Amino acid sequence: MTPRRKQALLLALVGAFAAQTYLVYRDEGGGTLDPVAARGRAIWHRENCQVCHQLWGLGGFLGPDLTNAASRVDSLRLTTLLTTGRGQMPALQLPADEIAAVRAYLVALDRPDRGRGQLRLGREGGGSWEAFHRVAAPLLHQSADSAARRGRELFAARPCGGCHLPLTSSPGGPPDVSTSIARLGPDSVAAILTTGRPDRGMPAPAPALRAEERTDLVAFLTWLGARRDTLNDRLAATVPELQWRWRDLRWWEYR
Ligand code: HEC
Ligand code: HEC
Incomplete structure (x- = not known):
């Protein structure tokens, strides 16, 4: 590019910036x-x-x-x-x-x-949970654990996955719930599902969970903890679908 063209381009860019700034700051309508x-x-x-x-x-x-x-x-x-x-x-x-x-x-x-x-912390259409549920549903379907099956549905319906990511902790705090039962035990987890931890970013579920719903969620989390490795392997096997592409990056949206 000739120096003259460069100058013209620079001038045009500065001009556009100045015009935009002017319009934004004059916009009192x-x-x-x-x-x-x-x-x-x-x-x-x-x-x-x-x-x-x-x-x-x-x-x-x-x-x-x-x-x-x-x-x-x-x-x-x-x-x-x-x-x-x-x-x-x-x-x-x-x-x-x-x-x-x-x-x-x-x-x-x-x-x-x-x-x-x-x-948005994931892909369109439910983010990484979508892939998780595709892998977990057939596994759970085979198991005799009907409480865990109901728990998985509850976990998806109460949008727990809005904050927690599958099999890993979320950026910004919410921990990996597949290890909660092992770390805290079923009773503490049930207590967290009752009161939340509002001071630490986990709201009390609203509307409140019924006792049997808490039991189902605890059953699901227990199942999740026991199948962690299997689930991780199967998720890794779906890698082509989990590949990250720039055009999938919808980092923010208004809806
Ligand atoms: C608004 C975001 C948010 C939502 C929605 C949410 N959680 Fe949490 N959750 C958190 C945060 C943050 C923590 C960490 C609290 C702490 O540090 O003690 C947490 C902690 C937990 C824990 C204890 C984790 C551990 O191992 O220390 C469990 C279990 C849990 N959540 C389950 C759930 C379930 C089940 C739901 C759906 C009913 C849910 N959460 C909905 C943010 C959320
Ligand atoms: C220097 C950066 C900075 C400026 C300037 C600033 N804020 Fe904030 N604001 C923050 C941070 C950081 C937080 C989170 C604080 C926390 O909870 O620890 C925050 C929190 C808030 C919250 C609470 C949000 C929520 O969801 O809990 C509101 C409301 C808010 N700011 C309004 C304003 C308004 C209105 C102005 C201008 C008059 C302003 N802020 C200027 C940095 C800033």
Whole structure:
């Protein structure tokens, strides 16, 4: 490429960047935002919340996505976060009226009726659980353990697999549940299935599990622990399906 062409290309890129920046920052057409929520959005920009947080998957990744934060963060918690901060969330010491405005903005954004933002940790159509269940179902079908069979269905129906990955721990904490029975014993596991461990990221199952459902889940986890190696081998044998491709990487979606 000649130096002149390079210069022209660079100029065009800088021009496009400047135009986009201008459009993004001039975009005060609040759409359907009411005045309080629109003020919240202005505060969002002023405080650079997007440097650490995402909306619809866009933004920084130090803090969580806030598209649906209003449904999980109540006013009291938001007030603490926006005044004294928490962990790497800085103490912004916002006054009460600004917190109310930010809250109104987050409420306006949170539209579970339209969809929910979520991080995807796997392939489309159920991720790695899909392959797991394809391998596990026939094995379980042959076994006489009907409680474990019901437990597997429950495990799939209550979306336990949204946090736990099959036969391995998940990035970000949730442990490998195929080793839980061996490590903790059936009684502690049943207790965790009753109360969760809300302080450590495992919510109490809602609606609560009935006693016989807990028994079925414990039976499934026990079966899982005993068949770990077999399942791992069979999963490895399906490797062509588990191969990772760039175009399968849907790291975030809004649905
Ligand atoms: C320097 C980075 C940073 C900035 C700037 C920042 N946050 Fe945060 N925020 C974080 C981190 C990190 C967390 C997670 C804190 C934790 O739980 O340990 C967090 C947590 C939150 C949560 C709780 C989310 C949840 O799901 O539990 C809310 C709400 C929030 N921030 C709102 C805001 C708002 C509104 C702004 C702008 C006024 C803002 N943050 C600016 C880093 C930041
Ligand atoms: C929102 C994410 C989430 C969901 C949904 C979830 N868990 Fe968990 N689970 C966790 C986290 C995080 C831990 C680790 C808690 C700790 O450190 O003590 C955990 C811990 C566990 C443990 C103890 C693991 C161990 O070996 O220490 C078991 C068993 C378990 N979960 C089973 C389940 C079952 C069964 C379901 C479905 C009914 C489920 N979980 C749903 C996040 C989740």
